[in-house]
Amino acid sequence: MNAFPDFSNYGYQVTRELGHNRAGGRVTYLATEINTQHSVTIKQFQFAKTGANWTEYQAYEKEIQILRELDSPHIPRYLDSFQTASGFCMVQEYKNAESLATLGKLTPQRIKQIAISVLEILKYLQNRVPPVIHRDLKPENILVDDRLNVSLVDFGFARIGGGEVAASSVVKGTLGFMPPEQMFNRQLTVASDLYSLGATLICLLTGINSTEIGSLMDDTGRINFKNRLPQLTPEFLDWLQKMVEPNFKHRYPSADAALNALIPLEVVQQRNNSKLAVISVGILTAIAAIFIPLFWKSPEPQTAVAPKRTINSADVNPQTQVMLTDELESTKSKDIWSLKQRKKVYFAVSAANLPEGEYRSYCKVVNSQGKFAAQSQSYLKTTGDRLNTWCWYNFKQGDKPGDWKFEFYLDGKKIAKTSFKVLP
Ligand SMILES: Nc1ncnc2c1ncn2[C@@H]1O[C@H](COP(=O)(O)OP(=O)(O)O)[C@@H](O)[C@H]1O
Numbered sequence: 001m002n003a004f005p006d007f008s009n010y011g012y013q014v015t016r017e018l019g020h021n022r023a024g025g026r027v028t029y030l031a032t033e034i035n036t037q038h039s040v041t042i043k044q045f046q047f048a049k050t051g052a053n054w055t056e057y058q059a060y061e062k063e064i065q066i067l068r069e070l071d072s073p074h075i076p077r078y079l080d081s082f083q084t085a086s087g088f089c090m091v092q093e094y095k096n097a098e099s100l101a102t103l104g105k106l107t108p109q110r111i112k113q114i115a116i117s118v119l120e121i122l123k124y125l126q127n128r129v130p131p132v133i134h135r136d137l138k139p140e141n142i143l144v145d146d147r148l149n150v151s152l153v154d155f156g157f158a159r160i161g162g163g164e165v166a167a168s169s170v171v172k173g174t175l176g177f178m179p180p181e182q183m184f185n186r187q188l189t190v191a192s193d194l195y196s197l198g199a200t201l202i203c204l205l206t207g208i209n210s211t212e213i214g215s216l217m218d219d220t221g222r223i224n225f226k227n228r229l230p231q232l233t234p235e236f237l238d239w240l241q242k243m244v245e246p247n248f249k250h251r252y253p254s255a256d257a258a259l260n261a262l263i264p265l266e267v268v269q270q271r272n273n274s275k276l277a278v279i280s281v282g283i284l285t286a287i288a289a290i291f292i293p294l295f296w297k298s299p300e301p302q303t304a305v306a307p308k309r310t311i312n313s314a315d316v317n318p319q320t321q322v323m324l325t326d327e328l329e330s331t332k333s334k335d336i337w338s339l340k341q342r343k344k345v346y347f348a349v350s351a352a353n354l355p356e357g358e359y360r361s362y363c364k365v366v367n368s369q370g371k372f373a374a375q376s377q378s379y380l381k382t383t384g385d386r387l388n389t390w391c392w393y394n395f396k397q398g399d400k401p402g403d404w405k406f407e408f409y410l411d412g413k414k415i416a417k418t419s420f421k422v423l424p
């Protein structure tokens with residue numbers, strides 16, 4: 001016998017504790033479902049033992065209610081609930097993953113990938129009608145497995161829809177991660193979770209413990225982090241700054257907007273003499289779809305020219321062309337593809353009228369459900385005022401027919417896009 005509660009009457013055997021929140025009277029266990037031998041998570045609300053109040057009990061019931069309605073592979077599914085003498089228990093799918101609070105140091109590129117995954121989950125929550133606001137996003141509630149799959153847990157404080165929060169006078173959430181509007185019990189918006197994600201990312205990037213994020217806050221309530229992260233690009237730091245703007249009106253309006261702004265950004269400053277190198281950051285999910293940029297007629301390594309990042313200036317107006325072909329170097333363009341044929345799609349991009357220099361290029365494929373199918377980045381150098389490159393995408397199992405999109409960016413600016421039809 002171990003010291004864990006005996007839930008065998010309910011069909012579960014506890015194996016270990018996953019989390020313990022004494023103040024809130026909650027303990028989370030890893031358990032085995034005796035019949036199936038599946039691992040599950042049991043969150044126990046020790047109502048009687050701790051004298052926790054009804055507000056917290058209601059939070060617990062609310063968590064069940066919200067979870068039951070959600071259907072995402074990145075949110076552990078609600079399975080069951082039962083009541084014992086010592087408390088109320090909720091059984092949930094177990095994710096073999098560790099929370100960001102205990103995961104240890106991650107590279108900035110990995111942190112960007114995690115940010116993208118969390119924003120995808122928030123996008124799912126925000127696209128629901130009415131939207132779901134998590135309200136307690138922090139390293140402890142974001143789980144990451146060894147393949148960098150991300151899950152969001154702990155919907156105990158979540159609420160459906162923004163609206164007035166007057167009904168509860170109790171401020172819920174975690175200090176340091178709560179945006180000012182939540183701290184002062186004002187109306188929450190979908191941008192409230194963006195603040196908490198921003199604060200979470202700052203913890204991960206600076207290596208600051210989640211309990212110490214308050215130490216970065218100045219008198220005006222702003223989180224000061226830029227001087228601690230000199231290795232990161234100004235564009236990425238600006239993005240992060242916008243996530244944690246005290247006034248929610250100055251943040252991104254939604255997870256989708258924050259995601260689109262983040263995707264093309266380079267995170268770490270490149271040294272000036274970076275050679276023509278394929279930098280493969282962030283293949284979003286570990287899928288068979290590989291998306292490799294190739295250098296088309298790329299010259300032999302030369303002395304690298306200093307990057308000229310003039311693509312964003314208004315007077316630069318590249319003429320671009322994208323061609324979809326089913327063979328490399330083919331000149332026959334194709335707009336309709338079929339999943340059955342399982343062919344690779346090559347995207348041939350050519351741009352002219354560009355200032356000479358080195359550019360950060362970025363290719364993105366969006367599937368018929370509006371989700372990223374693949375992305376990739378690389379550095380490309382112009383030949384004269386021209387630049388030519390190829391990317392390819394391999395259709396994979398689970399891909400759905402419909403209208404797909406391809407987008408191409410240089411130094412963060414979208415310079416070409418095209419859509420193509422995918423048949424079953
Ligand atoms: N479904 C799950 N799969 C794996 N680990 C989980 C799961 N749910 C929670 N955990 C772990 O248990 C901890 C506590 O769970 P959580 O729901 O956040 O409870 P609390 O309300 O006490 O914060 C989390 O930080 C996480 O490490």
Ligand SMILES: [Mg+2]
Nearest residue numbers: 140141153154
């Ligand atoms: Mg938690």
